[in-house]
Amino acid sequence: MCFGQERKISKSAGASLKPLGAAAAPEPELLCIFGTGDLGRSLGLRLLQSGYRVVYGSRRPHSSGPLPEGAEVMSHESAAKLASVIFVCVHREHYEFLETLTPHLEGKVLVDLSNNLKKKMYPEANAVYLQRLVPGAAVVKGLNTLSAWALQNELLAGKQVYLCGDSAEAKQVVSETATQLGLTVLDRGSLSAARELEDFPLQLFPEWRLPLSVAIGLIAFFFFYLVIRDVIYEWIVKKSDISYRIMVSLGNKVFAIVSLIMLSLCYLPGIIAAFLQLYRGTKYRRFPHWLDRWMLCRKQIGLVALGIASLHAVYTFIIPLRLVRSLAVSVIMTKMNNITTPVGLDKILAWRTESFYALGILGFFLFVLLGLTSLPSVGGTLSWREFSFIQSKMGHLSLLICTAHGYFYGWDKFLRTSTYKWYTPPAYMLCLIVPSVVLVLKALLLLPCVDRTLTRIRQGWERTQPGEKTVIDKATNL
Numbered sequence: 001m002c003f004g005q006e007r008k009i010s011k012s013a014g015a016s017l018k019p020l021g022a023a024a025a026p027e028p029e030l031l032c033i034f035g036t037g038d039l040g041r042s043l044g045l046r047l048l049q050s051g052y053r054v055v056y057g058s059r060r061p062h063s064s065g066p067l068p069e070g071a072e073v074m075s076h077e078s079a080a081k082l083a084s085v086i087f088v089c090v091h092r093e094h095y096e097f098l099e100t101l102t103p104h105l106e107g108k109v110l111v112d113l114s115n116n117l118k119k120k121m122y123p124e125a126n127a128v129y130l131q132r133l134v135p136g137a138a139v140v141k142g143l144n145t146l147s148a149w150a151l152q153n154e155l156l157a158g159k160q161v162y163l164c165g166d167s168a169e170a171k172q173v174v175s176e177t178a179t180q181l182g183l184t185v186l187d188r189g190s191l192s193a194a195r196e197l198e199d200f201p202l203q204l205f206p207e208w209r210l211p212l213s214v215a216i217g218l219i220a221f222f223f224f225y226l227v228i229r230d231v232i233y234e235w236i237v238k239k240s241d242i243s244y245r246i247m248v249s250l251g252n253k254v255f256a257i258v259s260l261i262m263l264s265l266c267y268l269p270g271i272i273a274a275f276l277q278l279y280r281g282t283k284y285r286r287f288p289h290w291l292d293r294w295m296l297c298r299k300q301i302g303l304v305a306l307g308i309a310s311l312h313a314v315y316t317f318i319i320p321l322r323l324v325r326s327l328a329v330s331v332i333m334t335k336m337n338n339i340t341t342p343v344g345l346d347k348i349l350a351w352r353t354e355s356f357y358a359l360g361i362l363g364f365f366l367f368v369l370l371g372l373t374s375l376p377s378v379g380g381t382l383s384w385r386e387f388s389f390i391q392s393k394m395g396h397l398s399l400l401i402c403t404a405h406g407y408f409y410g411w412d413k414f415l416r417t418s419t420y421k422w423y424t425p426p427a428y429m430l431c432l433i434v435p436s437v438v439l440v441l442k443a444l445l446l447l448p449c450v451d452r453t454l455t456r457i458r459q460g461w462e463r464t465q466p467g468e469k470t471v472i473d474k475a476t477n478l
């Protein structure tokens with residue numbers, strides 16, 4: 001029997017009205033899984049928990065190992081006869097056995113979840129091969145981006161999965177099941193897209209690649225910049241070896257600098273986009289590809305920046321411990337040499353230091369808040385307005401505070417010539433450039449006249465270019 005007919009019958013049965021209490025609960029739909037391996041077991045467990053009945057088709061029905069409670073196991077042939085939708089959780093290399101089952105798979109939906117170890121491993125996509133082996137079935141490729149681990153640990157809520165196949169009806173059936181599992185389904189078209197879907201899981205952290213490359217590039221640049229200015233300079237000019245500082249002090253400076261630059265890189269693309277919209281006088285023209293790509297990985301840039309800022313926080317905690325030790329040593333030395341120097345408190349210096357720490361702590365707190373709200377499980381509980389308030393307003397505030405933290409660190413060192421070793425500015429001055437530019441540009445966008453125009457553009461208003469007439473003008477002139 002065709003899968004479509006079976007489903008129609010069960011739906012119409014469910015729709016007939018019966019008195020309360022007298023209605024027999026409709027029997028849950030029966031789904032079949034071929035293969036009792038890792039994926040088969042995890043998928044079966046999740047399907048059972050979502051209210052389906054599950055039957056396994058196995059080579060060894062009597063010794064198939066522990067299966068989810070409530071599932072039945074039998075031969076492939078018997079299982080295929082019972083269900084209209086079959087999830088094939090077997091490696092592609094073993095697909096030949098399906099050819100012998102062709103008569104029992106006629107009119108059924110075969111869901112191909114297989115993946116390969118590398119791209120272009122076989123001349124044709126696994127799902128296309130499966131369709132060739134079983135021409136009478138409707139093959140749907142999909143759900144292959146899930147992992148057995150995620151299925152077992154209920155990490156599916158809202159996760160996007162892809163489907164493709166030549167039968168719209170078959171895709172609809174699989175899509176309904178996936179939605180029932182809490183997944184969000186995206187139809188990628190006909191079975192010819194199967195190769196693309198099979199390549200997805202082979203990508204290693206695709207959306208993290210750019211942020212991580214930027215972070216590594218910045219860390220490497222500032223590390224060498226600081227080694228040259230702080231260690232090599234001291235060694236050559238002052239003949240003093242302070243290379244031990246590479247481990248903590250230098251690392252701490254690098255992490256502080258890179259996290260601040262990366263935080264500003266989260267907000268820079270939004271500002272460039274706003275100026276582009278103001279310049280173009282419309283929001284309906286596409287942004288350049290590089291800007292689109294940059295905007296799409298802002299969350300990852302922010303999370304990498306947060307990770308690096310956390311390292312800076314931890315390093316900052318251990319630096320005083322080291323300083324206290326050096327100070328203790330110097331006090332002992334002073335006492336031993338009978339030197340007594342009255343020490344007065346420099347109030348300005350004290351204010352600067354206190355403000356520097358307070359801004360650092362506050363900035364880091366807001367940074368953590370931004371990171372937490374960017375997680376789907378937290379962000380999903382916020383309304384759009386709450387989310388944009390935290391990510392935009394609090395985000396810019398966090399950038400402002402962290403940048404001020406940097407300026408307090410520099411204080412009046414900007415004006416001292418001794419700061420510019422070998423005519424190069426200190427690294428923290430370099431790192432303040434991008435955040436300062438972002439903040440100045442943001443302040444410009446907040447000017448009432450600019451803000452008003454931008455808001456109008458974002459609400460759909462379009463400025464006509466010189467010599468160009470709007471559709472409305474033309475219409476009224478007619």
Ligand SMILES: NC(=O)C1=CN([C@@H]2O[C@H](COP(=O)(O)OP(=O)(O)OC[C@H]3O[C@@H](n4cnc5c(N)ncnc54)[C@H](OP(=O)(O)O)[C@@H]3O)[C@@H](O)[C@H]2O)C=CC1
Pocket residue numbers: 034035036037038039040057058059060064088089090091092094097113114115116143144145146147148149
């Ligand atoms: N594990 C994962 O997280 C994911 C896996 N996948 C894909 O799912 C498929 C299965 O993966 P996984 O469950 O990890 O693999 P396993 O090796 O754990 O299980 C494969 C199952 O296939 C069956 N099988 C093995 N050899 C044959 C054969 N010669 N003929 C018929 N059936 C056979 C066996 O079941 P039985 O003994 O009952 O017959 C076996 O348990 C693969 O294509 C994989 O790429 C996709 C996404 C995630």
Ligand SMILES: [Fe+3]
Pocket residue numbers: 256312316360405
């Ligand atoms: Fe700091």
